[in-house]
Amino acid sequence: MDSGKTLSLPPLKALQAFEQTARFANVARAAEQLALTPSAVSHQLAKLEALVGRALFVRGARGMTLTPAGEQYLEEVSEVLHRLAMATDRAASDAGLECLRLHSAPSFGLLWLMPRLEQFRQSHPDLQINLSCSYESLHFSRDKVDIDIRHGLPSWPNLEIRTLQRERLAVLAAPQLLEKRPVQSPADLLHSELILSEATLMKWPNWFAQQGLALPERPYTLSFDRSYMTLEAARHGLGFALESTVLAADYLDRGDLVRVLPQDDDLPVAAHHLVFPRAHSRYARVRRFLDWLQQELGQPFEY
Template sequence: MKKHQLPPLNALRAFEATARHLSVKNAADELCVTPGAVSQLIKALELHLGVALFRRVNRGVFLTDAGRAYLPPVRNAFRQISDATRRIAMPEDAGILTVSATPFFASAWLVPRLKGFQDAHPDIDLQVVSSSALANFSRDGVDAAIRHGLGRYAGLSSQRVLTVEIVPVAAPALVKQLGMPAAPADLTRWPRVNDAERKAWALWFEAQGIEAAGAARGPSFDDSGLLLKAVLTGQGAALLPAAVVAEDLAQGRLVQLSDVSWLEDFAYYLVYPEDSHDHPKVAAFRGWLLEVAQGAPATGAAAGAGKRRASGPRKRASPTFEGLASSPSS
């Protein structure tokens, strides 16, 4: 490599994305190219530098010592370029605020309430981006994200929006067919719709001391919106976040099957870069969101049932409820 000769920008992007995901395929999906193209870019960069950046083991890739040393300055350089570009192209007083939210939360909770934000802040043009992917604030042009997790994200600020309480629900037609369950144990005999990992029902029963729940039969879905659709069409009972099905319960489209609710360890968080905390648009959205969330129903109270939480140690629910993989990254 000639002195002061910079590597190709596309090769650096391929290196950074592959190093972040430790996956050529995921990097290719992010960059909208083929895995073969990513591999070629990385090979070109390694040839340019004269060192190997990755070790390839079976179908996986791992950073070499040189790759680990090279990654932080490359990542910081991209972040600085992105921040500088955003400052020039988007003045601080520009009216567009881009918020990334997971699809189910956006459609079931956020969008129905957005008129209140528009009325309170008519000078801010809110752009909602529906995504379950990792949020990269430097690259994606996102000002804030709403994600489901534990709220601990390195280098980012986060505020809890909603603590997710899980309740069993079903369509009225199925309740009419099978009868309202007299006790949670009755649901072991119901047809059930499952999360992708087929664990949520087992953990819910276990939290209440019900052991004979049987195998997790029935359809499963990796998206909470699809799971909700299956429940609304009478395919079985399901465990869903009470706050996001409150409207369906209130309108009679769903019935809460038990007054036992299960408070998850995970919650929805508003997440954004630490240096955006005092940004006027972010502060306005944060204030409105937290105020609205404080008044949101935490359980399916709209169904008319009193609530009690499951006894025993709290169990962590399946990550299907918006996905732990949705955690933001800087």
């Protein structure tokens, strides 16, 4: 029934100022993102709070903190802004296909996801796929991202998180290296060429500690800040790598790399997570991708 009351729509600039300030907990950072002055952002926030009739932020010496009303408003506003951005993007597209926008940590995107995207595309021909890779945690509405596959510790409040289960860190090497440097026990690695992967959550010191061994005295042969570089170096026989069995899955299947020790010596790790706003779970394209990914991994996600 029409009550006759006209709903007040907040200005888009005010919503953008609110979302960016909530993201950074800082008016100055929000102003940088929006190419505005801090005073202009503060003015938009004041205008929005006057329209809502409630405080959305608590102003403190350490920044801006959302009130309970602000947290609820942020969840709903972020969804609206994302849907608006996606609707605009679809309207501008010539393809006429619904677009699934993915962002991934580089090594997972390159080593695991990229070789399998064709399988997903063939089973879902009505979806257009956009994949970008970086270690930056993108902003879902601003960057038009449906799912972000992140590497790290799962500490992203107010977002849905699906963690890859049974990911482990294993000692890996090229078969030709093992022929020259056979390894019978973990202690043999103390005197071997070790490649340090700076990207992994746990590194050689963690692994040696689990084995009850001190750190090797000799320096690492090589170190890399990307897992795909570590795995490629190991494939070329340049040293022993401690890397994710998920990222190395295709290397292991092809025989380019082999496990050096029994699986009991692996380190369990929860390093890769699918992250998205709660509202995105209602999108059919998101649910289809999550279902497909679980099937490809052969395991459910950890919630």
